[in-house]
Amino acid sequence: MLKIDSVTKNYDKKCVLQDLSFTVRTGEIIGLVGENGAGKSTLLRLLATIDKPSGGTITLHHLSFDKDRNTIRKSIGYVPQDIAIWEELTVKENMQFFERLSFKSKSLNELRNLCVEMNLHKWDEPVKALSGGMKRKLNIAITLIHDPEVLLLDEPTVGIDLKSKKEIGSYLRSQAKEKNRMIIYTSHDMDEIKELCDRVINIGEDKFYQELLQKSGKEIISI
Amino acid sequence: MKDILFTRLLLWKKKRYSMLFWLILPAVGTYLFITTVSTIQDDSKIPIGVVIEDDSILADQLLKSIQNSPLVHAMTLSEEIAISELEKHELDSVFVIHEGYEKAILDGKRNDVISSYRTDLSLAYSPVKEMIVSLVQEESGRSKAAHFIQNMAAKYGSETTWSWDEINKKSKEVQVDENLLNTAFTYSEIELVSEEPSIFTWSTWEIWAILSLLSTLFLTDWVIRERQMSVAIRYSFFKFSQMNLYVKLLLLYLVLFLLFDLLSIGIFVIFMNETISISFLFELVSFRIMLCLLSFSIAQCFRKVGSYYSFTFMLTLILGIISGAVIPIQGIVPEQGIVTLLNPIHAFINGEITILWNVISIVLVILYLVRKETTNIA
Numbered sequence: 001m002l003k004i005d006s007v008t009k010n011y012d013k014k015c016v017l018q019d020l021s022f023t024v025r026t027g028e029i030i031g032l033v034g035e036n037g038a039g040k041s042t043l044l045r046l047l048a049t050i051d052k053p054s055g056g057t058i059t060l061h062h063l064s065f066d067k068d069r070n071t072i073r074k075s076i077g078y079v080p081q082d083i084a085i086w087e088e089l090t091v092k093e094n095m096q097f098f099e100r101l102s103f104k105s106k107s108l109n110e111l112r113n114l115c116v117e118m119n120l121h122k123w124d125e126p127v128k129a130l131s132g133g134m135k136r137k138l139n140i141a142i143t144l145i146h147d148p149e150v151l152l153l154d155e156p157t158v159g160i161d162l163k164s165k166k167e168i169g170s171y172l173r174s175q176a177k178e179k180n181r182m183i184i185y186t187s188h189d190m191d192e193i194k195e196l197c198d199r200v201i202n203i204g205e206d207k208f209y210q211e212l213l214q215k216s217g218k219e220i221i222s223i
Numbered sequence: 224m225k226d227i228l229f230t231r232l233l234l235w236k237k238k239r240y241s242m243l244f245w246l247i248l249p250a251v252g253t254y255l256f257i258t259t260v261s262t263i264q265d266d267s268k269i270p271i272g273v274v275i276e277d278d279s280i281l282a283d284q285l286l287k288s289i290q291n292s293p294l295v296h297a298m299t300l301s302e303e304i305a306i307s308e309l310e311k312h313e314l315d316s317v318f319v320i321h322e323g324y325e326k327a328i329l330d331g332k333r334n335d336v337i338s339s340y341r342t343d344l345s346l347a348y349s350p351v352k353e354m355i356v357s358l359v360q361e362e363s364g365r366s367k368a369a370h371f372i373q374n375m376a377a378k379y380g381s382e383t384t385w386s387w388d389e390i391n392k393k394s395k396e397v398q399v400d401e402n403l404l405n406t407a408f409t410y411s412e413i414e415l416v417s418e419e420p421s422i423f424t425w426s427t428w429e430i431w432a433i434l435s436l437l438s439t440l441f442l443t444d445w446v447i448r449e450r451q452m453s454v455a456i457r458y459s460f461f462k463f464s465q466m467n468l469y470v471k472l473l474l475l476y477l478v479l480f481l482l483f484d485l486l487s488i489g490i491f492v493i494f495m496n497e498t499i500s501i502s503f504l505f506e507l508v509s510f511r512i513m514l515c516l517l518s519f520s521i522a523q524c525f526r527k528v529g530s531y532y533s534f535t536f537m538l539t540l541i542l543g544i545i546s547g548a549v550i551p552i553q554g555i556v557p558e559q560g561i562v563t564l565l566n567p568i569h570a571f572i573n574g575e576i577t578i579l580w581n582v583i584s585i586v587l588v589i590l591y592l593v594r595k596e597t598t599n600i601a
Contacts, residue, residue: 050459073460082453088237097233100226101461101468146460 001025002047002150002182007056009042016042020056022201024150024182029172031197032186038204040186041081044152047184048078060150074103077148081155083135084142087128091115091138094127095145104146114141119167133164140168144175151175151183157192165189169196227463227471245442246479249434250487254494256430268296269347272305272317279325281362286320288358295351309340316341316348318355331367333359365394427491429572432510433543436568439480439514440535446522447531466592469519473588477515484511503574509581510571516584517567523591546572 002024009017017039024030032040045051046058049069058065060072085094095111106114112123120137122130127138136156143151153172157165169192175181187193193200235242273289275282289297300308305317317340327336337359341348369390376384385393449455461468484507491497521538525531545562546569563569567580 048459050456070464076460078456078460080453080456082456084453084455084457086234086454089233093233097230098457100230101463103460103462142457 001061003057003059004047005057005059007043007046007053007058009039009046009051010054017046017053017203020203024184026149026182027176027180028199029176029183029185029197031193031200032184032203033188033190033193033200034203040203041154043203044078044154044184044186047150048076048152049073050078074146075149077143077146077151079140079143079151079153079156081158083139085127085135085138088126090124090126091120091130092123094138094142098142099145102146106145111145114144118171131161131164133160133167136160136164137168140171147179149181151181153183153185155186155188157187157189165192172196224471224475227468227475231472231475242442245438246483247486248438249431250483250490252434253427253431253487254490257425257427257495260425265296269294269315269351270296270298270313271351272300272308272314273297274302274305274317274319275299276302276322277320277324281325281328281366282320285324285355285358285362288362289318289355292354294354306340309342312342312344316345316351318352328359328363328366329370331363331370333363365391368394426572427495427497429546431487431491432568432571433539433546435484435511435514436542437535437539439518440521440539441532442476442480443515443518443522444528444531446519447525447528451526451528465595469592469595473515473519477512480511480515481508506571506574506576509577510568513567513577513581513584516588517580520584520587520591542566542568 004023005021007017007020008015020043022030032043034040042051046053046065049065049072052066060075063072065072086097089097092108092112095115096108099106099111115121115123115138118137118141120134120141122134127135130138140153140156151172157168160168172183172185173196176183185193185197271289273286275286286297286299289295298314300317302317302319305314308314309317319338319340321336321338324336327333337355339348339352366387369387372385372390373387375381458465458468463471488497488499488507492499521534522531525534545566564579567577567584570577570580
């Protein structure tokens with residue numbers, strides 16, 4: 001279980017996140033919604049251990065994010081909003097590059113299967129020749145190489161076609177249900193959030209998203 | 224290390240041409256620079272023709288003395304061809320060493336041993352003629368002395384006998400040791416820089432050091448590029464710690480540079496007749512380690528590659544000038560002082576092992592890596 005307890009984040013004197021508490025259970029998909037600047041990406045960076053909270057604690061199965069950061073990183077998969085891949089390499093070379101430096105070793109077949117599961121078939125194609133949707137899929141596939149227990153996705157489907165969005169959504173759902181991953185997901189697409197997430201957390205004071213989602217019957221937590 | 228090498232090879236493969244250019248620049252650039260400068264220097268020498276009618280040792284020695292002069296480019300030709308070239312103004316003047324030159328010199332006769340041809344456009348005739356006359360006088364004086372010594376030895380029945388060559392050799396030693404005119408001006412309390420006036424020549428390894436500095440700095444731009452790229456966020460999720468990763472990358476780049484340094488040695492030894500000693504290899508390795516570490520430290524200070532490249536050019540230019548590798552400034556910059564102390568390439572171009580700047584670079588790299596390791600945040 002991932003537990004976020006009274007987490008606060010300040011940048012200089014500006015408070016970005018204040019007294020945030022919630023838990024994420026195994027196999028659960030959590031949607032993070034909120035207006036721009038509400039702190040969704042900041043929260044994901046804290047959960048990805050690439051930023052430190054100003055106050056409060058975060059634990060994963062009682063392991064502290066503060067003290068056991070290096071151990072926890074092995075269980076974290078972070079998909080940044082920007083596509084973090086080598087544009088000049090092919091899909092295969094990108095997968096090989098990150099596998100060699102990953103916490104977990106995988107065979108070339110396993111790497112290829114990871115891409116195929118996401119409907120990413122252009123194995124030998126240079127990344128710069130791929131569509132936005134394909135790049136997004138590769139961005140996620142690379143993050144999954146070390147089989148992380150917690151998957152954090154910062155607007156992973158922004159700017160891509162509906163078909164790719166659906167494919168990514170369906171793949172993430174299978175990952176949560178079949179592989180018991182905890183998934184935290186940010187998006188501005190409410191249809192996607194409604195379809196994919198088990199619970200939704202509304203960050204910030206704006207109630208717009210809360211009102212929009214109430215009719216869908218999802219559990220909405222405002223913090 | 225195998226994993227790091229594999230991933231780097233993937234990246235290097237994609238930019239192999241630019242990498243190869245910068246890696247071979249020090250060797251090829253130095254070779255081209257030195258050969259071009261030598262050609263220009265040769266072209267700027269006064270072309271003269273020498274016709275040798277006397278097949279003797281002394282005539283050959285005179286020819287070698289003329290050819291060794293830094294001011295003239297002497298070609299041995301037949302008289303007919305030499306005059307033809309002179310008429311076409313391909314030669315400034317022509318000097319004929321007549322038959323019986325050696326005999327005349329050994330007999331102490333100096334008249335009519337050499338004759339010359341010139342034209343109205345033989346602008347350098349007078350100084351060249353004076354130079355050759357002085358060389359002949361030198362030879363005749365030396366041989367006269369040799370004959371006198373040999374005659375005296377024979378007359379007084381000396382047990383020790385000296386050959387003409389031995390006396391000739393000794394005479395040259397005395398000439399150097401007791402130079403008649405040796406003038407040097409220095410400021411008080413400043414050590415004399417050089418006793419021998421010479422034409423400025425470029426040193427192969429000095430030029431190589433400057434080009435190596437430039438290429439190493441340019442090839443270390445990956446530090447800035449990768450930090451600015453979106454993939455940098457993934458570095459936190461690698462099996463290696465940041466310190467471990469950077470130390471291994473530095474080692475890898477060091478080995479790569481050393482391989483191309485071996486290529487430089489090969490080119491210079493084969494094509495430029497450079498000689499390499501064991502102590503020089505130590506100097507080279509210490510210099511290369513310093514270059515890698517210093518470039519890495521400098522690259523850490525920049526956020527944009529554009530400003531890093533500008534700095535790189537400026538630094539190379541300044542160090543090239545104050546080192547005296549590119550422009551002859553010996554005597555302007557004091558040999559010992561803050562300027563040389565601040566110059567990281569000074570030790571290498573002065574034939575010393577780079578110690579001070581290696582220590583400074585190592586400290587800078589350690590400070591950076593420790594800071595990175597303790598924060599461990601992207």
